[in-house]
Amino acid sequence: MKSLFYLVIFFIIAVAVTSCEKVIDVKTDTSPSQLVIEGNITNIRQQQTIKISRSVDYTNPNVYPAVRGALVNVKDNAGNSWNFTEETPGVYRSVNILGRPGRTYTLNVNVDNNVYTASSTMPAQVRADSITLTDITFGSRTRKLVAVHYTDPKGVPNYYRYILRINGRQTNRLYVYDDRLKDGNLSKNELYPDTEDDDERNELKSGDVAEVEMQNIDKNIFNYWFTLRQQSRGGPGGGTTPGNPPSNISNGALGYFSAHTYQAISITVP
Amino acid sequence: MQYKSTIYLLLPLLFFCCFNAAAQKKFTISGTVRDAATGETLIGASVKIDGPNGKAGTATNGYGFYSLTVAEGTYTVNVSYVSYQLVTKSIQLSKNTSLNLDMKAGNELTAVVVSARDRKDQNVRSPQMGVEQLDMKLLDNLPVLFGEKDVLKTIQLLPGVKSGGEGNTGFFVRGGASDQNLILLDEATVYNSSHLLGFFSTFNADAIKTADLYKGGMPSQYGGRLSSVLDVKMNDGNSKNFSMQGGLGLISSRLKLEGPLIKDKSSFMISARRTYIDLILKAAPDSNIKGNTLNFYDLNAKVNYKFDDKNTIYLSGYFGQDNIGIKDLFTNDWGNTTATLRYNHIFNSRLFSNTSLIYNKYSYSVELLDEVNNFRATSLIRDFNFKQDFQYFSNKHTLRFGAQATHHRIAPSDLAPGSSSSFNPLSIENRYGLESSAYISDEYNVSNRLNLLYGLRASWFSLLGPGTFSTYTANGDIATSQTYERGKFVQNYFNLEPRFSASYTINERNSIKASYNRNTQNIHILSNSGSSSPTDQYVMSSNNIRPEIADQVAFGFFKNIKDNAYEFSAETYYKWMQNQIEYKDAARLLANADVESQLLFGSGRAYGLELYAKKRTGKLTGWISYTLSRTERKFAGLNNGSYFPARQDRTHDLAVVGIYKLNKRWTLSGNYIYNTGNAVTYPAGKYEIGGVTSFFYTQRNASRMPYTGRLDLSATLEGKDTGKRFRSSWSFGLYNALNRKNPYSIDFRDVPNDPTRTEAVQTALFGIIPSVTWNFKF
Secondary structure, eight states, X not given: OHXXXXXXXXXXXXXXXXXXXXXXXXXXXXXXXXXXXEEEEESSSSOEEEXXXXXXXXXXXXXXXXOOSOEEEEEETTSOEEEEEEEETTEEEESSOOOOTTOEEEEEEEETTEEEEEEEEOOOOOOEEEEEEEEEEETTEXXXXXXXXXXXXXXXXXXXXXXXXXXXXXXXXXXXXXXTTTTTSEEEEXXXXXXXXXXXXXXXXXXOEEEEEEEEEOHHHHHHHHHHHHHSSSHHHHSSOOOOOOOSOSTXXXXXXXXXXXXXXXXEOO | OTTHHHHHHHXXXXXXXXXXXXXXXXXXXXEEEEETTTOOBOTTOEEXXXXXXXEEEEEOOTTSEEEEEEOSEEEEEEEEOTTBOOEEEEEXXXXXXEOOEEEOBOOTTTOOOOSOOSOTTHHHHOSOOSEEEEOGGGGGTSOOGGGOOOHHHHHTTSXXXXXXXXTOOOXXXXXXXXXXXXXXXXXXXXXXXXXXXXXXXXXXGGGEEEEEEEOSSOOTTOOSOSSEEEEEEEOOOOSSSOEEEEEXXXXXXXXXXXXXXXXXXXXXXXXXXXXXXXXXXXXXXXXXXXXXXXXXXXXXXXXXXXXXXXXXXXXXXXXXXXXXXXXXXXXXXXEEEEEEEEEEEEEETTEEEEEEEEEEEEEEEXXXXXXXXXXXXXXXXXXXXXXEEEEEEOSSEXXXXXXXXXXXXXXXXXXXXXXXXXXXXXXXXXXXXXEEEEEEEXXXXXXXXXXXXXXXXXXXXXXXXXXXXXXXXXXXXXEEEEEEOTTOEEEEEEEEEEEEEEEEXXXXXXXXXXXXXXXXXXXXXXXXXXXXXXXXXEEEOOSSSOOEEEEEEEEEEEEEETTTTEEEEEEEEEEEEEEEEXXXXXXXXXXXXXXXXXXXXXEEEEEEEEEEEEEOSSSEEEEEXXXXXXXXXEETTSGGGSOEEOTTOOSEEEEEEEEEEOSSSEEEEEEEEEEOXXXXXXXXXXXEETTEEEEEOOSTTOEEOOOEEEEEEEEEEEOOOOSSSOEEEXXXXXXXXXOOOOEEEEEEEEETTEEEXXXXXXXXXXXXXXXXXXXXXX
16 A cells, blocks of 8 residues: 555656656765675576675675675575585575475575575465456556466465566566465456656567566565565655665675575566 | 652642632723624734733633733723734723723734734743744735645744645654644644645635644643644634635635624634646546546534623534545545534633533545455544633633543554455454543743743543554564453553743843743554655554653743844754654554554654744845754664664754735745755665665665755735725745755666666656636625
């Protein structure tokens, strides 16, 4: 319902008043470089990847130094243990894991003798039945909207994350949902485009292929993405006061470690 | 009991003054002051009597009543009121005398007066500090967004009051949050005072007689909010003649009817307003725009009946509704309803009583219209309120005492899905609360130089069953749950709120004042965005939420020069706030039965200096107000547990207001506002997550948005005075005349065509906006 309120605001801005955007210079603080870990374990036979990098000052270019030579290990609660090897700078992989729903995975990263740990439980998989396209109109602009349909299992909390790719290119919007108000029902999650987004490549046109990656994530990871999404619109002054999303990694590292299910489903725009 | 000593100090004083007054052989003159043309009672008119055997002075109360007690003898009675002609009468006082006084409106040319309907030197003399009285006539001339004159926007031009944002009617007083303002319309609480997401307020200026804002030193008859009281009173209705007034504007039109029902016994007033925006939408060629709704309307109505000089009843009400809808997607409706029944009874020439029964309700509904994701969610907060207030006028004392009781019901959320909806039906338990209080205060003229206003308010809050009440672990999981039956007390809080103000007059032109007050608050708004939203959640103090408490001390220096033509004041304050509320990361506030598990509790402090210079008479009138202030919050778990600036912490806040009466028909006005940008959190670093740039934040609200500066202009043309009753005027306005792009929000993102860099993008809401309004009256 909160997002509805923003829709209203954007609607009013779009229709009733003259809003305008401009790029401004801002004075920002600097901070010591932070360790960033992004770890994903999935239930398909693919290379499981842990990325380790560092943050840079806001004013720097978007080039994030890779962290090389870390010791990376993942264990599960069934007594298995996998060491990850660094394939490209800062990217650590293992081909041997196949994540299983219900298992808890624990990440252990050692960088310069600092140890970072995190654990995540892979939820049971809920599979999408279909994805559909509908038209949505804001003011005078009509866009295509991708919706995912599935049946939510009753009696257990479920958390969903989607990644939308258009012609193989990932869009930047974050899509996270839970079943708090929809437990056990035939559900539909709409992947709203960003009303402020003017990038034509994010606009679905005839012939485009929209691919949705559906993930079942655990509660901590939901909170991580949900916090990030809450902050992603309205920005300072307009929306929620931004802060660092609650990471499930110890010792002050940024990022997350997520064991989640994977399903990809696509549709071609007629 | 730390308060005991306060009680012991107060009680003897109060008894002493009553007996003291009764022991002397004196007579009382009392009555009601009214406008001669309309019969409206005049609030705050100055009544002075002077004679060889003594002199005394007072101001009329909220119902136009005054009472003065002096020794037997001959006296001259002087009644003055801003923009009215002075009334002078001679009387022989040899028994208790009733004297009603009618005042004629002054010549408009000579009496363009900026503010204060009060006694001219009240600024200096009254012990009350931190109060701003808004002259409703002022609103006719000031420039406003879309030409919609608005009480809540005008008070934002006063020192110590900060705007809720561009074009927004929300406001912050002395570092408080926007839900810490008690907004009363004929004594009824208005929970959501905004229309159309805050661009307009619920107060239709046509229907309003007076608006007083208390920023500090609250008199003890007010309670329930930490920061301020905005006491708005509706017009009673012309008791002499039938009249009609209205206006046509770009956004809305207004119409007011008033007149006598029974001459000099009963009159009515009804005032309505409605926007046209949706009619414009309907005219749009695009069928998609046509199907949208965007409107609000409101209705104020009041009737009164005077049984005799001693007994009067008033019935007043407000009804307002907003409707927003996007075709096939959703609708959002919200509105306030209030009703107030009051009975004034004058027991004797010294004891005035008012009894009020009040009902108020705020509700909203949100409807999602999708064929799968559909539901209708509703929520409301409803109060029944009883107030009994007495005022006792003696020679040197005005005593005020009474009691109040309010029953609250909050229905947090009811979710009703359609038949094929993906949503489950959900009904979150209603919450019930009883808020009661008793108060006493005394305004005591100790000497010609020293005036005191002191009192005590005792407030009780009880959270009542039925329902299941939980406590929570730090993780937000339920720790314990207990079920209570209807009417059982779940939690009780008792607070004593001492109030004290004093003024010391150095000489006729200069005075110093000091005040201390404690306020508590038991109704809290949960909103995790910067601006107010129609779907804000209300919660009561509970087993998890303790009453918010604020203590404020203030000192002031007041100076009037050139026969009170110029007023200066400097006030400084320091405020401590306890049990303030914030939200955890990823807080789910809506439709959440365990919403109290999502909260953090902390403290706050605010301090500042307010400077105010006002020119009250002449062709050019206006004021300059400047506030230097700081407001900070502290929560365990946020910003490493150290103080951080609240979002509305704006160091400098300046407003310059000028009104120039060019000639008989033209009035020009302008205001300029400048304020430091909001305290916001900018990223200190950045990193990559999932191929997308994410930002790293260090200190909370340590950065500043760019400043806001805006010049608004308006011109009012009065129609020719043809000697007939029909009068009309045109108002032309330019909002943001310099077309400055003031910051509304700032977003950080990758440069669209160069993903190797990031940029900060500022969004501005309003550029230059012209407006025109035509007003009429007959």
